[in-house]
Every structure is written in structure tokens, then in C-alpha cells.
Amino acid sequence: MAIPPAVNRPVGTIERAIEIMEYLKAHDTATVSEMTAHLDCAKSTTHRYMKTLAANSLLVEDDNEYQLGIRFLDYGEVARNKYRLYDEAKPRVDELAEETEEKIWCAVEEHGRSVHIYGAQGKHSVQTYARVGHRNYLHQHAAGKAILAHLPDSQITETIDRHGLPGRTPQTITDRDELWEEIEAIRDRGYAFNFQESVEGLHAVGAPITDENDTAIGAISVSGPASRLEGTILRDELPTLLLGVVNEIGINMAHP
Amino acid sequence: MAIPPAVNRPVGTIERAIEIMEYLKAHDTATVSEMTAHLDCAKSTTHRYMKTLAANSLLVEDDNEYQLGIRFLDYGEVARNKYRLYDEAKPRVDELAEETEEKIWCAVEEHGRSVHIYGAQGKHSVQTYARVGHRNYLHQHAAGKAILAHLPDSQITETIDRHGLPGRTPQTITDRDELWEEIEAIRDRGYAFNFQESVEGLHAVGAPITDENDTAIGAISVSGPASRLEGTILRDELPTLLLGVVNEIGINMAHP
DNA sequence: CCACTGATTCAAGCTACTCGAACAAAACAC
DNA sequence: GTGTTTTGTTCGAGTAGCTTGAATCAGTGG
Known part of the structure; x- marks a missing residue:
């Protein structure tokens, strides 16, 4: 479908977080600056997003480079078991x-x-x-x-x-x-x-x-x-x- | 590596979204009302969160029951490959x-x-x-x-x-x-x-x-x-x- | 040494997220 | 059948908290 499941008033913060994940899926790794250029918002905002995601192990930070965390497997497994x-x-x-x-x-x-x-x-x-x-x-x-x-x-x-x-x-x-x-x-x-x-x-x-x-x-x-x-x-x-x-x-x- | 990831000012919206995912990981499935009881916030807020997540395939909605979506595997695979x-x-x-x-x-x-x-x-x-x-x-x-x-x-x-x-x-x-x-x-x-x-x-x-x-x-x-x-x-x-x-x-x- | 690039912090402003009330629809009781 | 309860859902308004840009560090290269 790609019928965009038009949700009434989507939460922008969540969508931007997903955008970060999408970017990392495609590019494997990114810095705050690189992500900022992609997201088109203030660098401090990107920084806060990525730190928050990293604090929850959804992202893994290594020497200012961020990657997707393996914690996604945790969620994915639950879904896959169906x-x-x-x-x-x-x-x-x-x-x-x-x-x-x-x-x-x-x-x-x-x-x-x-x-x-x-x-x-x-x-x-x-x-x-x-x-x-x-x-x-x-x-x-x-x-x-x-x-x-x-x-x-x-x-x-x-x-x-x-x-x-x-x-x-x-x-x-x-x-x-x-x-x-x-x-x-x-x-x-x-x-x-x-x-x-x-x-x-x-x-x-x-x-x-x-x-x-x-x-x-x-x-x-x-x-x-x-x-x-x-x-x-x-x-x-x-x-x-x-x-x-x-x-x-x-x-x-x-x-x- | 992996020192306490104490982030300065975490984005509450993101943390609450993760809380939803966590709950679904543990309980497999939940309704808006059930999640609202767990999150301790307005029902309309939970509703908006879950709809937003579902619109991005992170959640799957079925007859008012939400589950984790297999899209997480997408991210998980990338993470595992690292x-x-x-x-x-x-x-x-x-x-x-x-x-x-x-x-x-x-x-x-x-x-x-x-x-x-x-x-x-x-x-x-x-x-x-x-x-x-x-x-x-x-x-x-x-x-x-x-x-x-x-x-x-x-x-x-x-x-x-x-x-x-x-x-x-x-x-x-x-x-x-x-x-x-x-x-x-x-x-x-x-x-x-x-x-x-x-x-x-x-x-x-x-x-x-x-x-x-x-x-x-x-x-x-x-x-x-x-x-x-x-x-x-x-x-x-x-x-x-x-x-x-x-x-x-x-x-x-x-x-x- | 200085210029430059990057991450990180912080106060202030205003966006947009949260709330509660109201509505619709379904499930249930009687 | 009607009233009652419990769902999901919409929407306006107010303010929590997200966004911002400037300032501060930290690290590199010229």
C-alpha cells in the first residue's frame, strides 16, 4: 500500500527520530554534523536526539560516530516470531x-x-x-x-x-x-x-x-x-x- | 567503551516512544487504553504516539491491538552486521x-x-x-x-x-x-x-x-x-x- | 600559534506537544 | 429495545519542553 497511513497529527519528534534511524540504516554510520545536514535543523537538536537514542541503546556511539544498536534485534525478534x-x-x-x-x-x-x-x-x-x-x-x-x-x-x-x-x-x-x-x-x-x-x-x-x-x-x-x-x-x-x-x-x- | 550514557537533557518524547516499544516487547500486544494506563499520560497522547509509530511501520495495528512491526528487523540486521x-x-x-x-x-x-x-x-x-x-x-x-x-x-x-x-x-x-x-x-x-x-x-x-x-x-x-x-x-x-x-x-x- | 572543524552546553523564545473535553462506535446490561 | 460503559478518535487551547543560535571546549592541520 504506501497509502500513506495518514495519521491525523503525527508527532514530529518521533518522525525525526525515525528519520535518524533510516539515515543510519542507509549510511551505516554518521556524525552529529552529518546528520544535522540531513535533517535540516539545529546541530544542538540533532545532538540531543542522538544522545537520547544512544542512552537507550538504540544507537551506539563510538568516537563521535553513531551506528544503529543491536537492541533493534530485540524488538525485531519479537515481531519475527510471528x-x-x-x-x-x-x-x-x-x-x-x-x-x-x-x-x-x-x-x-x-x-x-x-x-x-x-x-x-x-x-x-x-x-x-x-x-x-x-x-x-x-x-x-x-x-x-x-x-x-x-x-x-x-x-x-x-x-x-x-x-x-x-x-x-x-x-x-x-x-x-x-x-x-x-x-x-x-x-x-x-x-x-x-x-x-x-x-x-x-x-x-x-x-x-x-x-x-x-x-x-x-x-x-x-x-x-x-x-x-x-x-x-x-x-x-x-x-x-x-x-x-x-x-x-x-x-x-x-x-x- | 560503553560508559554510563548519562545524557544531558534527554528528549522526553523519544524516551516515551521507547517505553511503548519496551512494553510491547514484554506484552506482545496492547491497546491504546492499556498503554495509557502504563504510561501515565492522556489517552489522546498515547493514541497519537502509537498512530505515528504505526504509520512508520514500527508498530502494526490490528483491530485496535498494536504489536511491534517487523521493520525492526531491518534495523537489527544492519546493527548485527557491524x-x-x-x-x-x-x-x-x-x-x-x-x-x-x-x-x-x-x-x-x-x-x-x-x-x-x-x-x-x-x-x-x-x-x-x-x-x-x-x-x-x-x-x-x-x-x-x-x-x-x-x-x-x-x-x-x-x-x-x-x-x-x-x-x-x-x-x-x-x-x-x-x-x-x-x-x-x-x-x-x-x-x-x-x-x-x-x-x-x-x-x-x-x-x-x-x-x-x-x-x-x-x-x-x-x-x-x-x-x-x-x-x-x-x-x-x-x-x-x-x-x-x-x-x-x-x-x-x-x-x- | 592560530584558524578551523567538530562536539557540547545553555538561556531564551516560541513551536508543537500535552491535555481534557467532547464525539462516535461498539460492547454490554438489563 | 434503551441506557450504560468502554473503546478509539478529534480538536482547541495553554504551556511544557523542544528548538535555536551563540558561546565554550576539544582536537587537527597549516
Whole structure:
């Protein structure tokens, strides 16, 4: 979704703190001055923010250089324990990113929507709105459609009723009948495509990870620029690669 | 490193936000009302905080219940990667788990406490409270004591002053003098034992990974049921095994 | 030695965070 | 069914406390 979950009056202080974390995630390390330039506020303010975060071990200070603290793992673990799939999928996703050099996502279904639980980027992978923890409409992207198609019909209907079929690009499927046709096609071939339905110029393939009842517990997708993901690469090579991986994960999940 | 991080004028807003995360870590899930009772502030304030955090995927809202979001993993991974030790230790820890069939942990020191940066479980390994990212008192477990004993005396004193010696089981060392004796013993033999000092019925051995100055940069431990970890296995075999591994890691860390 | 860059402190001003009241919606009692 | 209670949510107003810029240290290089 990237529907900005517009909160009424967000607390600016919290958002700025998150901005610091984001910057450190991207740059690994930063000084007060460097962060000040990024945040566009007084240096003393940045200083106070970073000291406060460091005092709580969210940041670690070393010789005036700040980094993210490992305490985040503490919180992350709690959140991750909801998804057994994570441990199984992570190494495969990393491998796929290495191999395809594109962006790989692993997503699960939760309350009729998708959650990106892990992503890895290959050498040439594109940056989109997507990020770990983001929640999406299932019908808007490849992994989501792969999941949707491998749910019981009743659950699909329920999901559509509950969330509707909001559009995102002109290509997004917003018609119920059209979506059902698409679902049938996905079921036949075993995986889903995304032709600029979530982001203009972006193509993707998604394959479902299924349990012993052939019901989806998640999905993995490869996405990249439409110019690169086309022809036999998109139609044959990537699907074959993906199907092998999701099969393996599915088996490992069934026999721990 | 990691001296008392007494910050001059901490930003209250940030500290309260962290308080929310802490509460959710402990309770897994909470509503606005529940959190308000905990935070002791206006309900509208809590509401605004949680909405802001949720808008940034740090929290996930479901039917008025909030949980920690997996976005924390995003940050946690970055933080873990800064410990070069992780890459070096992970394969050895996996091997040890395979070989001993018990639970293996790798921990490092941060801010006078230990952080479990990686764990692997063997065929028969036990489940305890411990998990990746978990923060512990150094004096309460084998790996922690191994680290503690291989720090400069000044830093040991500082750590004890800052965190005290809280108990956990009746066996936990809570007396300063007794701890210093234990430290001497650990220094003599080169590794530490844990006799039900962290969990009743659990024994463990921990050996420090040291740098060229013989200062600990981390530790590895083997833990299992007291009934299985005893006698020569506990006293001789496991320590020998551990020492070989930590030596190797130490050397690899020194000569990358 | 001085100039320069960076972190850190502090008083003062004003932003924006907190509060409480009011509203809507749901759950529950009777 | 109606009233009662308990949720989450919105909004105006007031002031706590966040932001700021200048001043002070600390460390580097010329």
C-alpha cells in the first residue's frame, strides 16, 4: 500500500527520530554534523536526539560516530516470531537476489493483506515504495496475487469484500470479474505476473509458498524494470527459478 | 567503551516512544487504553504516539491491538552486521551445535551487558528465555562471565557499579567479593561455568573470544540440562572443544 | 600559534506537544 | 429495545519542553 497511513497529527519528534534511524540504516554510520545536514535543523537538536537514542541503546556511539544498536534485534525478534517462514525464506531470498541481480521480496498474508517480511536487493535492483514491514493490497502486486490465488475461494471473496480493489496504477486490476479471471490463470500456471500494476515501469513474477493443503502461507517475488524483465526471462526463466525455490521452502516448512 | 550514557537533557518524547516499544516487547500486544494506563499520560497522547509509530511501520495495528512491526528487523540486521565477529562466529557456532547437539550462543558486550548476537540449536538443545538480541547481565551466565573476566579490572568495577548484581536463581552470584573470586578462577582456567545461575536445571560452559591484548570481544557458550552436562563432559571435553573454537575465531579476527 | 572543524552546553523564545473535553462506535446490561 | 460503559478518535487551547543560535571546549592541520 504506501497509502500513506495518514495519521491525523503525527508527532514530529518521533518522525525525526525515525528519520535518524533510516539515515543510519542507509549510511551505516554518521556524525552529529552529518546528520544535522540531513535533517535540516539545529546541530544542538540533532545532538540531543542522538544522545537520547544512544542512552537507550538504540544507537551506539563510538568516537563521535553513531551506528544503529543491536537492541533493534530485540524488538525485531519479537515481531519475527510471528512468522516461522522468515528463517526458512531469508537465505533463499538472499540467494535469489545474488543470482538474478534484481529485487526479491518475501511476503505473507495477514488479515487479508500482504506484509513484506523480508527483502534483498541484487546488484541492479530497483528501489520502490516497498520496504520491510509494509502492508499491501494483495491484488496489487505479484507476490500478493500469488498468495490470493492460492487461498480458498471463500477467503478470497471475504478479502475483496473487506478491502475492496483500490487502484494504484492504470494497470491495477480493479474489477472483480477481471480479478477472478486472473486468479484462474494464476492457478493454472502456478505463479503470478505483475505488469506495472503496482509501479509504473515495473514488472514482477511471484510464486506462492504453500502448505500441505496447497494453501498459500506466503510468496516470493522478483521485480525489476519492465525493460529488463520481459520475454523468455520473465515468462520462463524466472518462473522456473522461483518455483524451485518456493517448492523447497514449502517442503522445509512442512518437515521442520 | 560503553560508559554510563548519562545524557544531558534527554528528549522526553523519544524516551516515551521507547517505553511503548519496551512494553510491547514484554506484552506482545496492547491497546491504546492499556498503554495509557502504563504510561501515565492522556489517552489522546498515547493514541497519537502509537498512530505515528504505526504509520512508520514500527508498530502494526490490528483491530485496535498494536504489536511491534517487523521493520525492526531491518534495523537489527544492519546493527548485527557491524559486529565482524558475527560472520566469523556463525559457522563455528553452527558446527558446535551440530557436534555437541546442545544449544550454542555467541554473545558480545555492549554497555556493560551482554547481547546474544547469534544462537544455534543442536538436536537435543533446550529452549530457554534466551534469544537473539536478548540483553543479559554479564554475571548471570557462562558467556557473560567469560567476557567479564577478560575485561580490564576498571571496566569490571564500572560495570558492577552501573548495573549491580541482580539475582536470577538462588545460584546466581550476587556478592561482589564472591564474583571477584569467580573472576580470578575464570582467568586461571580460561573459561567459565554456569551452574544453574541463569536457569534452574541448566548448566553451561563459556569461553571468551579475545583480541591481541587478551581482552574479550565476545564469548561462546554451550548450555544444556544439568543432568547431561556434568562430569568430564562438562569439566574437560566441552571446555577443550570450546577453547579450540574461540582460539580459531580470535586468530581469524586478528588476521582478516 | 592560530584558524578551523567538530562536539557540547545553555538561556531564551516560541513551536508543537500535552491535555481534557467532547464525539462516535461498539460492547454490554438489563 | 434503551441506557450504560468502554473503546478509539478529534480538536482547541495553554504551556511544557523542544528548538535555536551563540558561546565554550576539544582536537587537527597549516
